[in-house]
Amino acid sequence: MSRKRSVRVMAPGKINVSFRMGPQRLDGYHSVASVYLAVSLYEEVTATVRDDDRITVSVRNGSTLPLELDDIPLDESNLAVQAAQLIRSMADRPTGVHLDITKRVPIAGGMGGGSADAAAALVACSALWDTGFSREELVRIASDLGADVPFAILGGVAVGLGIGDQLTPALARKDMNWVLVPASFGLSTPKVYAMADQLREEAGFGATEPEDVDPAVLKAMHAGDVDSLANAVGNDLQAAAMALAPELADILELGVAEGALAGLVSGSGPTLAFLVADRLEAEDLAQRLSDVAGVAALPVHGPVHGARIMA
Structure with missing residues (x-):
C-alpha cells in the first residue's frame, strides 16, 4: 500500500484557567500547577513529502486578526521543525517534509500557539x-519539545504539574464559553516569569512549590458551574504581565463591566480571556468590546479535542 503524500492536522490553543507558579528551579524552569483548557481556536499544519531530505516550513495567516508572521522563524529554531526532526529520528523510512502552518492563535499571546504547531507537526509527520505511535506515545514524545506541547496533543481539560508537562486529564460536564481579546503585541514568556520573580522579591513574598491546583476550579468545571468557576479562576503571572503591559488592566476592567463573569490574563499574556455564561453572551460581549474599545474580540468555547488528523 502506498504511503500518503500529505497529512493535515489541527491542534488547539489553550487557556490557563488556573495557574500557580513556584520558585525558579535549578534548570531555569518554574514549577507550576495549572488547569489547561483547550479552546476552539486552532492551528493547522499540513505536512507534505519532499523529494529531497530537507525539512522546510512556511507560515500563513488563517485568522481575521493581523498576526505578525514576520516574527516566526522559518529555520530549525521553529518548534514545528524541531517536532518533525524529533519524530523523523524515530521513523523507519522517513522522507523530507514541508510543513505549511496556518496560524490562528495569537503569536506570543500566552495561548500556546507555537506548541500547538509543534503538536500538529508531530502528529502529522x-x-x-x-x-x-499511539496518541499516548506521542504525548510522551512531545514532552521533549516543551511544557505545553503534550497538552496540545491531548486536548480537553487537564491538570499540569512539574513544568506543566505532567498531565492528568480532568472532566468538564459542559462547554465553557469565553471571549478572547488578543493584544497587538506579544510578551516574552521568559520576561514575564522574570518579572513575576521580581515582583515577589520586591514584596518579600517567598514562593512555595505548588503541589496541586485549586480544587475549587476542578469542582466547578466538573459541575459545569460557571458562576463558581468565575470565583475560582486565577493566574500568578497576571500581575507580571500587567506590569509589562499596563494597558491590559483597562481592558480587563472593561470586560467585567460589560458583563463578563470573570477576566484574566491567559498564561503569560498578553491575550485576555473573559468567562461568560453561554455562547450567545460570548458573541454579545465580543461585539460590545469591539464597539466600546475598538479591540478585536473572539468568542470561543472549550473543552475541545487535541491534535487531530483532518486529511
Missing part, C-alpha cells in the same frame, strides 16, 4: 511516515 508520525502519520506521514507511518510510525505507528
